[in-house]
Amino acid sequence: MLSLAGRERHARLKLKKYRNTSLARNGRLEHFGYCSSSVCVPPPPPEATWSEPSGPPPRDPVHVGGELSEQQARAALLCHVTDHCCYGRGAARHMNIAKINYSSAHHYELQTFTEKRETSWTFVPYSGGEVDSPSCGEAPEPWSVPAEPAQLFHDEVKVMEVPHTASAKDCHRCKGQGSLSCAECHGKGWTRCLSCHGNGWSADSSGYRERCYYCQASAYGDGKQDCLKCNAKGRVACPPCDSYGQVRCYIRLTISWKVTTSEHIVEHSSLPEELIREVSGQVAVEEEAAAVAPLTHYPDAAINLASAQLILEHQQKLCEQRVLAQRHQVRVVPVAEVNYTHKSHSGRFWVYGYENKVHAPDYPDRHCWGCCSLL
Numbered sequence: 001m002l003s004l005a006g007r008e009r010h011a012r013l014k015l016k017k018y019r020n021t022s023l024a025r026n027g028r029l030e031h032f033g034y035c036s037s038s039v040c041v042p043p044p045p046p047e048a049t050w051s052e053p054s055g056p057p058p059r060d061p062v063h064v065g066g067e068l069s070e071q072q073a074r075a076a077l078l079c080h081v082t083d084h085c086c087y088g089r090g091a092a093r094h095m096n097i098a099k100i101n102y103s104s105a106h107h108y109e110l111q112t113f114t115e116k117r118e119t120s121w122t123f124v125p126y127s128g129g130e131v132d133s134p135s136c137g138e139a140p141e142p143w144s145v146p147a148e149p150a151q152l153f154h155d156e157v158k159v160m161e162v163p164h165t166a167s168a169k170d171c172h173r174c175k176g177q178g179s180l181s182c183a184e185c186h187g188k189g190w191t192r193c194l195s196c197h198g199n200g201w202s203a204d205s206s207g208y209r210e211r212c213y214y215c216q217a218s219a220y221g222d223g224k225q226d227c228l229k230c231n232a233k234g235r236v237a238c239p240p241c242d243s244y245g246q247v248r249c250y251i252r253l254t255i256s257w258k259v260t261t262s263e264h265i266v267e268h269s270s271l272p273e274e275l276i277r278e279v280s281g282q283v284a285v286e287e288e289a290a291a292v293a294p295l296t297h298y299p300d301a302a303i304n305l306a307s308a309q310l311i312l313e314h315q316q317k318l319c320e321q322r323v324l325a326q327r328h329q330v331r332v333v334p335v336a337e338v339n340y341t342h343k344s345h346s347g348r349f350w351v352y353g354y355e356n357k358v359h360a361p362d363y364p365d366r367h368c369w370g371c372c373s374l375l
């Protein structure tokens with residue numbers, strides 16, 4: 001892991017390199033990078049990147065407890081059986097519960113809330129009016145434009161115009177004319193009449209000739225049909241400038257606030273670990289800071305290790321973004337593995353979470369005729 005000083009140096013070098021390359025392209029707005037179509041991602045200022053956690057906060061020892069009784073396990077199973085139309089209640093009522101093994105699943109979750117800023121040149125049709133050009137003041141650097149997320153730990157995107165970067169220009173597409181040559185008629189306003197092949201007359205089988213019905217009213221004369229695309233004008237509207245002939249160019253700043261979440265589940269029985277995510281448990285550790293310190297005091301070493309690894313992963317993955325806040329928590333979810341016998345069948349089911357949810361993949365009293373697949 002880079003030290004704080006090392007990271008600052010790294011960020012400063014990147015910013016310098018970025019400025020040097022973009023400076024050559026455009027005098028005044030150099031920090032935005034003057035490239036018409038590509039998006040520039042300025043690195044955040046060094047003081048806004050990862051800060052070194054100032055050591056862990058005072059932490060209380062973590063206690064994990066709570067055991068399910070045999071009656072509670074049976075009640076939970078009965079409840080689970082009731083929810084399945086083709087499960088019989090007999091087995092749940094009469095099974096012999098031989099042993100309950102208690103354990104705790106630990107669900108560690110890390111969230112990093114970051115901000116990313118991107119700039120790109122853009123334009124809108126310009127119909128006149130004030131233009132906030134560089135002569136109105138110096139354009140702020142991308143990271144100096146004030147903007148706050150509406151809420152911490154919520155994804156959000158804000159698009160705004162960078163002050164003092166606008167200019168009015170002739171439209172690049174129509175060169176300021178406000179219209180484009182019609183592609184259908186190549187600017188002529190007419191196309192050759194397909195009905196009379198351009199000669200203006202039609203003849204029936206007896207040889208009787210008459211003016212072609214389709215082109216006789218054309219503004220351009222016999223054999224020519226008015227172009228429908230341009231209403232016989234030869235020119236069509238220019239979409240980029242909305243036919244004003246001019247566009248207002250400016251630098252658009254896109255700010256993305258994003259939550260990156262990583263998690264690790266430690267489950268010691270053979271209950272599928274993804275089930276742990278859906279139930280509630282006791283929040284044993286919950287911390288929020290500008291940068292959280294990896295857990296070192298948690299009773300399960302695998303959680304401490306996961307915490308250190310995931311925090312490091314976020315530092316590496318999100319190093320181009322500004323970190324606004326970080327938080328992590330560990331939830332302890334009680335798990336009871338219930339071993340039972342019923343008639344000649346012996347099996348096990350699990351009761352887990354504060355909701356006492358049940359996972360009983362080999363419940364013996366099932367009479368399914370395919371109805372479950374319809375649910």
Ligand SMILES: [Zn+2]
Pocket residue numbers: 171172173174175176177178179238239240241242243244245246
């Ligand atoms: Zn135009």
Ligand SMILES: [Zn+2]
Pocket residue numbers: 193194195196197198200201212213214215216223224
């Ligand atoms: Zn015709």
Ligand SMILES: [Zn+2]
Pocket residue numbers: 182183184185186187188189190227228229230231232233234235
């Ligand atoms: Zn046309």
